[in-house]
Structures are given as structure tokens and as C-alpha cells.
Amino acid sequence: MTRTILITAIAPLSWGTTYLVTSELLPPGRPLLAAVLRALPAGLLLLAITRTLPRGAWWWKSAVLGALNIGVFFALLFIAAYRLPGGVAATMGAIQPLVVALLASRLVGEAITLRRIIAGVAGIGGVALLVLQAQARLDVIGVIAALGGTVSMALGAVLSKRWGRPASGLAVTSWQLIAGGVVLVPVLLLVEGLPTEPPTTTNLLGYAYLTLVGTALAYALWFRGIERLPVTSVSFLGLLSPVVAVLVGFIVLHQTLSIGQLVGVVVVLGALAVVFAARPVLSSSAEGSQSVGARR
Template sequence: MSTTALAPVIWGTTYLVTTELLPPGRPLLAAVIRALPAGLVLVALTRRPPQGVWWWRAMVLGALNIGVFFALLFIAAYRLPGGVAATIGAVQPLLAAGLSAGLLGERLSPRTAAAGVLGVAGVSLLVLRADARLDGLGVAAAFGGAVVMATGVVLSKRWTSPAPLLASTGWQLTAGGLLLLPVALFVEGPPPATLTTANLAGYGYLAGIGSAVAYALWFRGIRALPPTNVTFLGLLSPVVATALGWLALGQELSPVQILGGLVVLAALVAAQTTSPARRPAVLTDRSIQGN
């Protein structure tokens, strides 16, 4: 679990890297660079292309975990204050718990449901502001992003890849990046003609650490842990982003935000300490006939 938690911790640094190192107004370009180069490098290094049904499964998982998720995240980020988007996104563990009950046969316990509600409350205290405005399309995009990511996590558990971890990670990053590339070109146009050293360093960090390393850790966690437990770890991202804003950017950290961070950590502990003996066996393709 500890290594899996490093993935959302790394993703929590994305806001700082984006605001301090990347050119402004190019979030889709950043999303493409996060996904596609890292995916192509992993595919080239592992030399293990998908086989059989894994061609379309890799495309579906890449779309859910990377491509569609990043696109919806972009819409939500542009149409909603960050606090609103993060609070809506915090429902992802509850969605994953419900999908796990339907697709994997895991029992949705009252403790898990309570931890999910606690997580949403903690994130709202951490990042939500009283004057936050709502936008219908932005809310739909933020909720849609939570739905597709939760679905991607659960399907990644159900469709256990026979390939090595880095190979299957490369498939998904490549598929998601290829899906995002035409969208980025249509919405934002071609990349900037010139990039500074800081821009290149930021893009390099997002592709190498923020994607290749972080997603390998994330997908490794999905293989080893129940999907609901993995999605709860995602709540660490807004905690890390808020802490870095305070430490590195001098942003104010109020007592309410501190309380919110503690509530999020309490939700994580509650979700991760469910007794393994009470969890049913996870159903996969090898144990489900006709799938």
C-alpha cells in the first residue's frame, strides 16, 4: 500500500509544477506530454505489444484511466474553481466501491461507505471556498471524470493483464495519449514555437515521474489491492497539493483546511484498515465464465 500511495502523492505535485514551470493556457498539451512520450518509451523498452483481446482492452483502459479522464479534468478545471472540482472528484472511492460490488463481487460495507463520505467532507474542508461558483457543464465534467476513473480502476482489476506491469502501463499511457493528441491540436493548436528550460524540465518531470513512475505504481497497486482501497489513496493528491502551496508558494493555510486534511487522513485510515478476512475473493476473467 505504501508504494501505491506514492502515485497520488506525486500527482499532488502537478499543480505546483504546472503553475511554476509550464507555459500558461496549455493544459491539454501538458496532458498529452504526460501520457504519450512516457507510454511510447515504456512500450519500446518492454517490447511487449498487446495480444488478442488486449488490443481493445488496452484502448478502453487507456481511454478511461488517461484520455477521457484528462479531457474531463481539463473541462472541469476551466469551468469550476479547483475546490469544487476536487470535492466532486472525491466521490471516486464511493463510485469504485459500488462498481466493485457489481463487477467484482466485493461487499460494500457500512464502514467503507462512511469512510467515503468522510473523505468527501475532508476534501471539501481542505479546498472548497464559500464563494465558489457552480457551472452545470463543469460539475458534469468533474463528476464524469470521477466516474470514468473509478470505472477504469475497477476494470483494470477485473481484466488482469498477462503482460509485465511496465508493458501494460505503457499500453494505457500510449492509448490515452493518442486519444488526447487530436483533441489538444484542435482546441489549443500546435505546441509553442519556443520552450524555455523551465518548460522542458516541467514537461520532463510530468512525463517521467508524473506518468511513467506514478502510473506504474498505481497499476501495481490495482493488481495487489482491492480497487476501493486504491481509489481512497487518491484523496492524498489534494492534501499534498495544498501542503505544497503552503510550503513552496506561501499560500495561507487556515485551521479549517488543517481540519480537512486530518479528516481526509482519518478516512484513509478507516478505509485501509478493513479486515482482509471479511473481503470476498475478487472475481477476474479467470474465474468468470463468458467474460
């Protein structure tokens, strides 16, 4: 299962660069445009590859998952990215493992263990060190958007685990991306409107990176991990995103990296070690055979 964990980790690693790309390559003040251009092209690309449409109940299930994992999440993500410094915006997702653990205990029967609670609290503490040491202004709307996006994606991840998939992972990913993009289009038209100036080459490079790497590839690997691993454990991998955001800010933007932030990075990595070193992680099929009260 180590290989599956490492492959799944590629998704949050790429998401950690979203904040750098947004602030440095995309046009300012257009979070909804960025969300639409990130989701729809990626979904259509994957649909062209798989040539598979949803059937039956999966039309509405795809719409729900697309709204939670893509539509609502992307809108709030980009609002947070525009209103908060990169490292701060990324660290708001630290509560996701605990939210997922609570939802998963109710919806898919994954036990809330003391080990996971301790690791979740440690993860929050680690990213809090990153935030507190960043000496950055916290925007209320940005913080609310970041936390709202975290809860939306947490619910989407748990429902993805509960409902499984009726087709290939790429096909299901394409349905969600398209559904999420469609949800965002009317919001874009009402709130921001269409752009009045053509995108620059720099803008196009930013959109291309977010579409191909940060969305098509990342989400395909993320949903693959949710299918094969306990969803609560997968959610802890999301803690890698703020670590990458802070390190990229230090390396690329020459932002200050304090001792406190380094301690935060170590704490986050320690939380991941606590979760994944407990014992070999079960696949979804093996995990489903255990009772709700099973201990890790």
C-alpha cells in the same frame, strides 16, 4: 500488505503536485497539449523498456482502458487544473471511492460495506472542508471537468481489476498511456492546434516531471496496487492527492492554511485509517475466492 499500500500511495502523492506544476511551470491555456505530452512520451518510454505489444483482445481492451484512465481523464484533469485553484481541483476527486465501490460491487464482486460508505462520506466531508475554507471561486466548467475525470478514472480502475493483465505491469501501463495519448492527439489538433512558440526551459522541466514521475512511475505503481489490493481500498488512497495539493500550496505558494482545512486533512487521514485498519487487506487472488457478500 503495508508495503504494497505505501508503494501504491506514491501515485496519488505525486498527482497532488500536478496542480502546482501545471500552474507554475506549464504554458497557460494548453491543457490538451499538456495531456498529450504527458501520456505519449511516458507510454513510449515504458514500451521501449518492456518491448511487449498487446495481443488478441488486449488491443481493444488497452484502447478502452487508455481512454478511461488516460485520454478522457487527462483532458478533463488539465481543464480542471487550468480553471480551478489547485486545492479545489484536487478535492473534486473525493467522490471516487464511492463511485468505485458502486462499480466494483457490480463488476468485480467487492462488497459495499458500511465501513467503506462511512469512510467515503467522511472523505468527502474532509475535502469539502478544504474547499470551503479555501475561499476560492468555483468555475462551473472546471468543476464538471474534475467530476467527469473522476468518474472516468473510477470506471477505468474497476475494469483494470476485472480484466487483469496478460503481461508485465509496465507493459500494460505503456499500452494504456499510448492509447490514451493517441486518443488525445486529434482532439488537440482540432481544439488547440499545435503550439506556435517553442517551450521554455521551465516548460520542459514541468513536462519532464509530469511525464516521468507523475505518469510513468505513478501509473505503474497505481495499476500494481489495483492488481494486488481491493480496487475500492486503492481508490481511497486517491484522497491523499487533495491533501498534498493543499499542503504544497501552503508550503510553496504561501497560500493560507486555515484551521478548517487542517481539520479536513485530519478527517481525510481518518477515513483512510478506517479503510485500511479494519483488517489485513487481501490480495487480489485471495479476495477473488470470497463471495460477493463477504464482510470486511
